[in-house]
Amino acid sequence: RKEVEQDPGPFNVPEGATVAFNCTYSNSASQSFFWYRQDCRKEPKLLMSVYSSGNEDGRFTAQLNRASQYISLLIRDSKLSDSATYLCVVLYSGGGADGLTFGKGTHLIIQP
Amino acid sequence: EPEVTQTPSHQVTQMGQEVILRCVPISNHLYFYWYRQILGQKVEFLVSFYNNEISEKSEIFDDQFSVERPDGSNFTLKIRSTKLEDSAMYFCASSVGGEVNEQFFGPGTRLTVL
Numbered sequence: 001r002k003e004v005e006q007d008p009g010p011f012n013v014p015e016g017a018t019v020a021f022n023c024t025y026s027n028s029a030s031q032s033f034f035w036y037r038q039d040c041r042k043e044p045k046l047l048m049s050v051y052s053s054g055n056e057d058g059r060f061t062a063q064l065n066r067a068s069q070y071i072s073l074l075i076r077d078s079k080l081s082d083s084a085t086y087l088c089v090v091l092y093s094g095g096g097a098d099g100l101t102f103g104k105g106t107h108l109i110i111q112p
Numbered sequence: 113e114p115e116v117t118q119t120p121s122h123q124v125t126q127m128g129q130e131v132i133l134r135c136v137p138i139s140n141h142l143y144f145y146w147y148r149q150i151l152g153q154k155v156e157f158l159v160s161f162y163n164n165e166i167s168e169k170s171e172i173f174d175d176q177f178s179v180e181r182p183d184g185s186n187f188t189l190k191i192r193s194t195k196l197e198d199s200a201m202y203f204c205a206s207s208v209g210g211e212v213n214e215q216f217f218g219p220g221t222r223l224t225v226l
Contacts, residue, residue, distance in 0.1 A: 032212050043203055043217040044155060087155070096143035096209025097167035099157025 002027050004103035006088050011108050017078050021106045023088030024070045032091040033064055035073050037084045038105060044087055047073075075108075083110045114138045116218035118204050124224045125194055133189045133221045135204030144187045145205040145215060146179065148172070155203065161187065162209070194225045 003026040013019045025033075033050040048055065050062040050071050061074040071088055085105040092098055117136045125131050137144050146158040160167040161179055176192045187206075191198055201222050205215040 034214070038155075041201075041222075043220050046214055046216060049212055049214060091213055095211075096162060096207060096213050097160050098213075099145060099147070099160055099168060099170065100155075100215060101157070102155040104154040 002090070002092055002101045004088050004090050004101055006086075006103035006106050008104055009107040011106065012111060013078055013108065014111050015078060015080055018074065018076050019078055019108065020072060020074045021086055021088075021108075022070050022072045023103050023106075024068075025088075025090045025101075026069070027090075027092055028066075028069060029092065030069075030090045031093050033062075033071050034089040034091070034100070035060075035062055035071075036087040036089055036102075038087055039084050044089075044102075047086070078108075078110050080110050080112060083108055114140075116204055116206055116216055118202075118218040118221050120221060121219065122222045122224070124226065127196055127225055128193050131191050131194055131223065133191075133202050133204075133223070135187045135189075135218055136185050137187055137204065137206030138216060139185075141206035141208050141216075143167070143207045143209045143213070143215075144179075144181070145207075146189045147203045147205060147217075148200040149203065149220075150197075150200045158189075191223075194223075196225050199223055199225045 006023040035047040036044040054063045059076045063072045088103040144161045149155045159169040201220045204218040207215040
């Protein structure tokens with residue numbers, strides 16, 4: 001069974017604050033993990049892939065905990081433009097044939 | 113930066129009609145996908161396509177759906193006899209494949225079935 005669970009929010013956060021999201025996935029055989037962001041009525045855009053060692057891209061840090069089957073995203077010094085829905089996404093096998101499994105997303109609102 | 117493109121951006125059709133949604137994947141990508149997102153719900157995988165054939169499909173992708181790569185650039189999704197519940201955003205995506213398999217999405221086609 002392939003499920004990805006996220007807190008839907010909304011998270012209302014003042015500009016400049018740090019915010020963190022978690023998500024959990026059900027299938028321990030999962031291969032790859034991603035965070036996408038989706039603006040209202042737009043396509044999902046790849047924010048970052050999540051590696052076992054954790055990875056950072058500017059103000060964004062992603063962590064993977066395979067033992068507990070959860071993924072996190074930390075946003076530091078949040079900007080108004082960070083307001084979006086953040087989608088936790090899991091790929092169950094590598095190669096290319098398999099489709100992505102999406103969570104429902106966490107809605108983030110950055111307030112001035 | 114190369115992008116996935118999709119046409120039309122919005123398609124309105126009557127129930128029972130056939131629709132064809134079109135996508136141009138990123139040119140050096142090998143794997144192509146269709147997803148859908150019903151308003152207010154999560155993005156759902158429909159089908160993956162590689163080397164001119166379907167690689168995987170979800171239970172949503174029943175006999176009313178088909179995909180085709182009619183030439184070297186386009187990738188199409190056909191819905192044979194649309195139902196009201198087919199109303200959704202349909203996203204095309206493409207990737208180079210590989211272990212991590214990052215997939216890049218087009219802007220979507222909003223399908224409205226009346």
